[in-house]
């Protein structure tokens with residue numbers, strides 16, 4: 001039996017939550033996790049109105065420019081992936097008449113989008129099924145189940161996500177009992193990150209250096225987050241956008257298809273919603289370095305202080321804020337600073353999608369593999385992983401030939417799932433992306449029209 005819609009914010013309100021009444025914001029930040037009022041805090045801002053971020057300490061980066069990291073762990077459900085889940089479901093409600101109880105919600109994912117799907121579905125009164133690989137960190141399955149989501153597991157790990165895509169299409173896409181939040185192919189994911197993450201990236205950088213954004217760095221899973229780069233380029237035309245991949249699964253770089261340990265990225269595909277026109281460089285990052293980097297941040301502060309690399313007070317604010325993909329992004333930002341020769345006036349923005357809470361089991365596995373690190377090993381990691389990040393594994397993708405190579409990979413995959421050549425070709429023109437982005441005011445109007453006035 002269809003139920004009334006539980007409404008939430010518009011794109012504009014997620015980009016700038018000060019558009020919401022203070023009472024709505026306050027209630028959202030103080031509600032129990034399972035309370036639908038949490039929908040109103042799907043944005044990058046903390047309760048005090050500040051954008052949640054940190055500057056990665058120069059003692060660890062070794063570069064002069066500011067590396068500003070947007071922190072995703074304080075989004076409801078613990079990662080910013082909840083944003084694309086929310087907007088995809090909200091667009092289905094306001095544009096296509098979906099109502100709670102009509103259909104079950106499907107979230108194809110490697111974890112965080114699935115967690116977000118289960119969480120949003122719970123708040124908005126839908127049943128959810130998350131389609132994901134069966135070998136991800138245990139913390140992910142626990143969260144999905146805590147939010148009442150069911151699991152449909154496909155074999156493998158992060159880099160077997162293509163199997164989840166196949167399962168999603170074969171079982172759910174054309175079955176009218178389901179609504180699929182297809183993060184790899186639906187444009188709400190693009191809209192959310194271009195408008196909300198991109199807008200927040202521009203605002204967060206304004207007080208630093210020259211106030212501009214010289215580069216945006218992000219390791220794509222769905223490539224939603226990378227869309228923030230489009231918004232940054234719309235304001236600063238010379239900005240550079242860098243996509244990162246695991247060295248062990250270098251799909252965009254050279255078609256590599258290996259297994260890797262950086263959960264959430266490196267999904268062995270060119271996703272449909274990836275605007276290839278705006279990706280300037282692809283860089284490779286070693287997966288073990290990201291796992292060790294997380295361990296170093298969480299437990300190596302005393303060792304870094306003892307060796308005179310960084311004092312404990314410098315490392316403390318980083319703790320809890322990084323998983324492997326966040327560390328991957330920081331290493332990529334350091335490489336980007338070196339590649340572009342950036343100085344103290346320049347800003348690079350990147351993201352930490354989630355926090356450490358999802359990865360204690362990954363740290364246990366690291367210790368089981370390599371033994372517990374001592375001070376000497378921690379210091380060596382700081383030198384090699386962060387300070388020693390070099391320019392190996394860097395590919396310039398600005399040429400027409402590179403765009404065509406990546407576009408043919410996109411076409412080879414997505415025509416299999418029923419997308420036409422004409423639609424795919426359209427994605428090679430900026431107009432396609434601008435037209436998708438330009439839908440936001442109309443969607444926002446439809447969201448406002450369906451909800452009670454806010455007070």
Ligand SMILES: Cc1ncc(COP(=O)(O)O)c(C=O)c1O
Pocket residue numbers: 081110111112113219220221222223224225226263264265323325326353354
């Ligand atoms: C931990 C983590 N990092 C990075 C990403 C990649 O973000 P996007 O899908 O926006 O490219 C994801 C996506 O699920 C993730 O879970």
